[in-house]
Amino acid sequence: MKKFVNSVDTMLTESLDGFVAAHSDILLLGEGHKFVRRRTLKPGKVALISGGGSGHEPLHAGFVGHGMLDAACPGQVFTSPTPDQMVEAATSVDQGAGCLFIVKNYEGDVMNFDMAAEMSEGVMQVVTNDDVAVEDSLYTTGRRGVAGTLVVEKIVGAAAEEGRGLAELKTLGDRVNAATRSMGVALTSCTVPAAGKPTFEIGDDEMEFGVGIHGEPGRRRDRLKGADEIAKEICAAIAGDLGGKMRGKALLFVNGFGGTPSMELYLMYNATRRIFERHGVEVVRSLVGSYVTSLDMAGCSITLSMLDDEAARLWDAPVNTAALRWGV
Amino acid sequence: MKKFVNSVDTMLTESLDGFVAAHSDILLLGEGHKFVRRRTLKPGKVALISGGGSGHEPLHAGFVGHGMLDAACPGQVFTSPTPDQMVEAATSVDQGAGCLFIVKNYEGDVMNFDMAAEMSEGVMQVVTNDDVAVEDSLYTTGRRGVAGTLVVEKIVGAAAEEGRGLAELKTLGDRVNAATRSMGVALTSCTVPAAGKPTFEIGDDEMEFGVGIHGEPGRRRDRLKGADEIAKEICAAIAGDLGGKMRGKALLFVNGFGGTPSMELYLMYNATRRIFERHGVEVVRSLVGSYVTSLDMAGCSITLSMLDDEAARLWDAPVNTAALRWGV
Numbered sequence: 103m104k105k106f107v108n109s110v111d112t113m114l115t116e117s118l119d120g121f122v123a124a125h126s127d128i129l130l131l132g133e134g135h136k137f138v139r140r141r142t143l144k145p146g147k148v149a150l151i152s153g154g155g156s157g158h159e160p161l162h163a164g165f166v167g168h169g170m171l172d173a174a175c176p177g178q179v180f181t182s183p184t185p186d187q188m189v190e191a192a193t194s195v196d197q198g199a200g201c202l203f204i205v206k207n208y209e210g211d212v213m214n215f216d217m218a219a220e221m222s223e224g225v226m227q228v229v230t231n232d233d234v235a236v237e238d239s240l241y242t243t244g245r246r247g248v249a250g251t252l253v254v255e256k257i258v259g260a261a262a263e264e265g266r267g268l269a270e271l272k273t274l275g276d277r278v279n280a281a282t283r284s285m286g287v288a289l290t291s292c293t294v295p296a297a298g299k300p301t302f303e304i305g306d307d308e309m310e311f312g313v314g315i316h317g318e319p320g321r322r323r324d325r326l327k328g329a330d331e332i333a334k335e336i337c338a339a340i341a342g343d344l345g346g347k348m349r350g351k352a353l354l355f356v357n358g359f360g361g362t363p364s365m366e367l368y369l370m371y372n373a374t375r376r377i378f379e380r381h382g383v384e385v386v387r388s389l390v391g392s393y394v395t396s397l398d399m400a401g402c403s404i405t406l407s408m409l410d411d412e413a414a415r416l417w418d419a420p421v422n423t424a425a426l427r428w429g430v
Numbered sequence: 431m432k433k434f435v436n437s438v439d440t441m442l443t444e445s446l447d448g449f450v451a452a453h454s455d456i457l458l459l460g461e462g463h464k465f466v467r468r469r470t471l472k473p474g475k476v477a478l479i480s481g482g483g484s485g486h487e488p489l490h491a492g493f494v495g496h497g498m499l500d501a502a503c504p505g506q507v508f509t510s511p512t513p514d515q516m517v518e519a520a521t522s523v524d525q526g527a528g529c530l531f532i533v534k535n536y537e538g539d540v541m542n543f544d545m546a547a548e549m550s551e552g553v554m555q556v557v558t559n560d561d562v563a564v565e566d567s568l569y570t571t572g573r574r575g576v577a578g579t580l581v582v583e584k585i586v587g588a589a590a591e592e593g594r595g596l597a598e599l600k601t602l603g604d605r606v607n608a609a610t611r612s613m614g615v616a617l618t619s620c621t622v623p624a625a626g627k628p629t630f631e632i633g634d635d636e637m638e639f640g641v642g643i644h645g646e647p648g649r650r651r652d653r654l655k656g657a658d659e660i661a662k663e664i665c666a667a668i669a670g671d672l673g674g675k676m677r678g679k680a681l682l683f684v685n686g687f688g689g690t691p692s693m694e695l696y697l698m699y700n701a702t703r704r705i706f707e708r709h710g711v712e713v714v715r716s717l718v719g720s721y722v723t724s725l726d727m728a729g730c731s732i733t734l735s736m737l738d739d740e741a742a743r744l745w746d747a748p749v750n751t752a753a754l755r756w757g758v
Binding site: 107108109113114116118119120123124125156157164289290306309328329330332360362363364365366369370371373375395402429430 | 432433434435436437442444445446447448449451452453484485487492617618637654656657658660688691693694696697698699701703716718720725726728730755756757758
């Protein structure tokens, strides 16, 4: 295993210490590394809290700050955070207007966020499930929540900043999730530090089509194809699933899984944008980079999120987090 | 070779097409993909132009925009751009106040930027050489220019935006370069698309200490060590070289080479920050991410840039580029 690490046991806490130290102008670390929260809270605002297994950085702690999340709870690598983490985060950031949990659809996450919601008052939840690759999977009943979660967190975060109420934010989050579809492909496996070896074996001429963000299986193992062919199949899967919803304006988000450099991601952006535009989609917003990762996995996912005027306006609203920053 | 690519011959232009399309609000592409420039120029401002071989993205095109560069010239992967690229970029963005070329110290780049400077009028140059790993190298006489180039481009870019003159910007650039030191380590090789195989062989238990950003040799091949040990040796090399200059406030920049995920970079930030602080440095600004890359190479570099009050103020000034954005 080739990683910058001192000990597998302390890797997460050392990284969190560095993360919060590097962004101490906007962030605080909760006791026992249980959560990362905004340094400054806004009285009367609904608190947005997310979290999940680590290894997907910058998701979620990189999206804590003005205009996005109030707190994020990091579990161990690819392992759900525990309910007490979410309860303590909620206690720390609740400003009397309630909390919205934004949860990726994985059984462990859903169970633990549910338990935390039951142990708290004034909590509602949005569960994201944007991955069109597979119905049900190794860790989910129903579809997996993947990179589209960023879009939900950004748009709902902006609306929360405007002072909207809990139920309205829950409705908005569900609406954004329903307008968002993703699919990914892996060229290499990730390596979980505690395992010390690649999660799956893959040949030099192979790719995993529809891979999950933990390296879990997708639709099929296939021979490695050219970028345009890969783009064509991903776009077709997204288009087939969106059906009649795929008209008008959209955000195109090309997400790297951690081991794929920027040059390749922009090439995939170029390929997928042309295809969606030929389908009549107007790409009015773009995001390209490694935002929802799988440790060091080489690969990428494509997310298309249909934007009405309100969603576009909220996407553009100021955001000041470690990983996304504009308008401030 | 596992990359998202259609054809090695068109990889760069396809990626540039995607890049400029994704950031069309701030960028334009020069004819024949010769340069990337700001969409909106500022009359009377000195124009800042950089460039170099591709494969280091987001450097340099990702730093074109308000508060940083006016244009960047991308060569083929790890190959200097040609003088006509810089001449055409200068012609396109010159606002009558002259041009400053910011050039990483590699023989091909220095030669081609020199030729372009001779073919143009009103050009001065800053050559960066922040890498303490080796004196002279495979591609340089003297030290290599690496991640510290970003710091020069940001600080000089902010000063140019304030309306300062060409000679003053040249002096400032040289001063920032002289206050900046870097060193890197590779855990894996990069793979140049046209070569189709790794640039160098490296064992599962080895690292290349002091590696260059093209995968060229550093100080030595060593067995893979723990993060704290790696950090200790890099910091010692930087401290030994800075000598008496290493006092007071500094920017600590932990840069990923392309294949190393965020979790490990923040762990290295944590490790190096503690060491520099024990040396009496006050880390007042931080940057952590993959900004000066070597395609898909796993590894990172550490840059320490000593900041006087003016440099800190210029670092904080608004910047609006594809890869760095704040204050706007």
